[in-house]
Amino acid sequence: MDLGLTGRVVIVTGGASNLGRAITLGFAAEGARVVIADVDDAQSKKVAGEAPSGTIVARHTDVTDWESVKSTVEFVKSSMGAVDVLVNCAGWTIDRLFLEKPRDEWEREIAIDMWGFINCTRAVLDVMVERRYGRIVSIGSDAGRMGEWREAVYSGTKAGVIAMSKAIAREVGKYGITLNVVCPGLTPGKPETSGRESVWSGDQAANFTGEVLEKAAKAYPLRRVGTPEDVVPAVLLLASDRASYITGQTLSVSGGYTMI
Numbered sequence: 725m726d727l728g729l730t731g732r733v734v735i736v737t738g739g740a741s742n743l744g745r746a747i748t749l750g751f752a753a754e755g756a757r758v759v760i761a762d763v764d765d766a767q768s769k770k771v772a773g774e775a776p777s778g779t780i781v782a783r784h785t786d787v788t789d790w791e792s793v794k795s796t797v798e799f800v801k802s803s804m805g806a807v808d809v810l811v812n813c814a815g816w817t818i819d820r821l822f823l824e825k826p827r828d829e830w831e832r833e834i835a836i837d838m839w840g841f842i843n844c845t846r847a848v849l850d851v852m853v854e855r856r857y858g859r860i861v862s863i864g865s866d867a868g869r870m871g872e873w874r875e876a877v878y879s880g881t882k883a884g885v886i887a888m889s890k891a892i893a894r895e896v897g898k899y900g901i902t903l904n905v906v907c908p909g910l911t912p913g914k915p916e917t918s919g920r921e922s923v924w925s926g927d928q929a930a931n932f933t934g935e936v937l938e939k940a941a942k943a944y945p946l947r948r949v950g951t952p953e954d955v956v957p958a959v960l961l962l963a964s965d966r967a968s969y970i971t972g973q974t975l976s977v978s979g980g981y982t983m984i
């Protein structure tokens with residue numbers, strides 16, 4: 725099936741690492757023009773270098789900072805003429821029992837996972853409403869659907885992303901704009917694709933050793949944890965015109981971990 729993504733202008737937040745990297749490269753392979761909006765400049769440039777020159781542009785963006793997000797959207801609009809697709813992928817968490825978690829970690833989760841979604845979604849909507857076209861695909865988490873042990877506040881932020889996507893989808897459907905959420909399960913990164921030195925690409929390394937991952941796989945009906953590439957097809961489909969009649973939906977891509 726041709727997804728018709730050739731020439732589309734796509735912003736992928738958190739596009740420098742793991743899931744975001746795979747999504748960025750997935751869009752590039754479909755012929756889209758992709759902007760990685762990430763705080764990790766070195767890693768963004770590395771990912772941009774994995775596609776033919778000019779296909780992927782790295783743009784320093786802090787999704788928690790409204791001015792930074794606005795400036796990136798302005799840059800994309802003025803240099804590429806549009807923002808057709810936004811993928812809200814930047815995220816952060818570290819697993820700890822609610823009773824043991826320090827406040828600064830909650831605040832970081834809320835800032836990146838929830839404010840990041842709000843800032844980026846709000847910033848692209850002006851361009852999308854003006855052009856009567858837009859696709860916003862956000863990376864949620866199964867934690868946001870079921871409430872995950874050791875991920876209380878993170879679960880709340882991802883449940884927020886799901887609920888806000890539905891609410892905004894109701895408001896902007898009349899402009900031809902859709903919002904949907906893709907929820908991965910456990911999807912560990914690899915050091916060679918994350919630019920970091922751990923099996924998990926973020927700060928989760930200590931929590932996810934090989935032994936823990938093997939145990940975790942048993943909780944998945946398909947008996948393995950995810951790869952970033954597992955998530956890409958769902959994101960591409962929801963970002964395409966083939967999904968023009970799908971909005972406000974949440975799709976788990978997690979080997980059957982949740983069935984809601």
Ligand SMILES: NC(=O)c1ccc[n+]([C@@H]2O[C@H](COP(=O)([O-])OP(=O)(O)OC[C@H]3O[C@@H](n4cnc5c(N)ncnc54)[C@H](O)[C@@H]3O)[C@@H](O)[C@H]2O)c1
Binds near residue numbers: 740743761788816910
């Ligand atoms: N990996 C998993 O198991 C898993 C499971 C469910 C959901 N998710 C969600 O998928 C998304 C991607 O996860 P991942 O495993 O690829 O994470 P990751 O840590 O490998 O990558 C996150 C990226 O976001 C960037 N980032 C962090 N803070 C930022 C900020 N303030 N502004 C802009 N960029 C910022 C980082 O530099 C990094 O490139 C997240 O939203 C995460 O919550 C991941």
